[in-house]
Amino acid sequence: KQEVTQIPAALSVPEGENLVLNCSFTDSAIYNLQWFRQDPGKGLTSLLLIQSSQREQTSGRLNASLDKSSGRSTLYIAASQPGDSATYLCAVRAGTALIFGKGTTLSVSS
Amino acid sequence: NAGVMQNPRHLVRRRGQEARLRCSPMKGHSHVYWYRQLPEEGLKFMVYLQKENIIDESGMPKERFSAEFPKEGPSILRIQQVVRGDSAAYFCASSKQGAGMDTEAFFGQGTRLTVV
Numbered sequence: 001k002q003e004v005t006q007i008p009a010a011l012s013v014p015e016g017e018n019l020v021l022n023c024s025f026t027d028s029a030i031y032n033l034q035w036f037r038q039d040p041g042k043g044l045t046s047l048l049l050i051q052s053s054q055r056e057q058t059s060g061r062l063n064a065s066l067d068k069s070s071g072r073s074t075l076y077i078a079a080s081q082p083g084d085s086a087t088y089l090c091a092v093r094a095g096t097a098l099i100f101g102k103g104t105t106l107s108v109s110s
Numbered sequence: 111n112a113g114v115m116q117n118p119r120h121l122v123r124r125r126g127q128e129a130r131l132r133c134s135p136m137k138g139h140s141h142v143y144w145y146r147q148l149p150e151e152g153l154k155f156m157v158y159l160q161k162e163n164i165i166d167e168s169g170m171p172k173e174r175f176s177a178e179f180p181k182e183g184p185s186i187l188r189i190q191q192v193v194r195g196d197s198a199a200y201f202c203a204s205s206k207q208g209a210g211m212d213t214e215a216f217f218g219q220g221t222r223l224t225v226v
Contacts (some may be wrong), residue, residue, distance in 0.1 A: 004152075031210055036217070043116075043201060044153075044217035051212065083153070096145070096166040096209045097155035 002027045003092055006101035014109055015078055021075040021104045023090030028068050033065050034098065036089040044089065048075070068102050080108045115184075122224045125194050131221045135204030142185045147199040149204065152170060155190065157162050159185060160208070165178040192225045197216035199223075 003026045009045045013019055023033070032051045036044040048064040050073070056065040063076040077084060087105045091098040123129050135142050137153040158166040158182040159179035170177065174192075179185040189196055199222050203215040 029212065034215065041222075043114075043219035044203075044216060046216060049214045091153075093209065093213060093215075096147075096158040097169065098153075098203075098215060099155070100145075100153040102152040 002030075002092065002099045003016065003093055004090060004099050004101035005102050006088075007088055010101065012107045012109065015080060015082060016060075017080050017081055017108075018076070018078050019079070019106070020033045021088050021090075021106070023073040023075070023101055025071045025073075025092045025099075027094060028071050029094060030068065031095075033039055033064075033073050033090065033092050034062075034075075038087045038089055038103070044046060047088075061062045077106075080106075082108050082110045084108050085091075114202055114216055116200075116202050116218035117125050118221060119219060120222050120224070123224060124226055125193055127193050129189040129190075129192050129196070129223055131200050131223070132184045133187070133202030133204075133218060134184040135202075136216055139204035139216075140204050140206050141205045141213075143189050143203045143205075144185075145201045145203065147201060149198070153201065156187075165208070167197050183187075188189075189223075193221075194225050197223055197225045 007022045035047040050066040061078040087103040089103045091100045117119040117122045143157045145153045147153045157170045157177045174190045176188045197222045201220045203217045
């Protein structure tokens with residue numbers, strides 16, 4: 001059974017810091033991995049999609065990597081800003097459903 | 111191009127009433143998924159539908175819950191005889207393809223159901 005774990009559960013950093021969020025999954029047989037952002041009381045915004053054949057994807061200050069064989073992905077956020085404060089969710093697709101981690105709640109202080 | 115539209119955003123029901131949650135997928139998307147987010151828990155898959163067909167309902171509770179995606183109109187998630195434990199945020203997602211490497215899911219704003 002696929003399980004997705006995100007560490008840390010919460011993270012507080014000062015503005016400008018570079019940071020890394022971690023995601024691990026137990027079954028490497030996945031189609032893809034998606035990183036989302038969720039603001040309090042809001043929906044999910046798709047940040048990056050990494051196909052199983054890819055190693056990384058970049059969008060602006062975000063870079064996500066995927067090591068399928070070890071069951072790990074990282075989301076790197078460069079030069080963090082207060083507007084980056086949100087919960088970041090990692091999800092893997094092995095079939096029809098996305099399997100989600102519980103998220104990392106990020107707080108960036110100015 | 112409007113995103114995934116869900117309504118209502120907030121819904122309050124008394125125990126025993128029915129709740130109907132609606133989801134219109136993104137334009138050009140024919141695959142719809144429903145997820146539930148309970149307080150302090152991650153999002154859990156409930157059901158996957160294509161037009162007029164339920165493809166995978168492995169995450170759906172066996173009783174009181176049903177879903178449809180008719181040929182015309184939005185997808186509907188129906189919860190009959192709601193109980194307090196049904197209080198949660200219900201999210202709908204859509205994609206252009208079904209399961210595959212290219213399948214990227216886009217989510218709506220969710221419906222927050224409160225059962226009193």
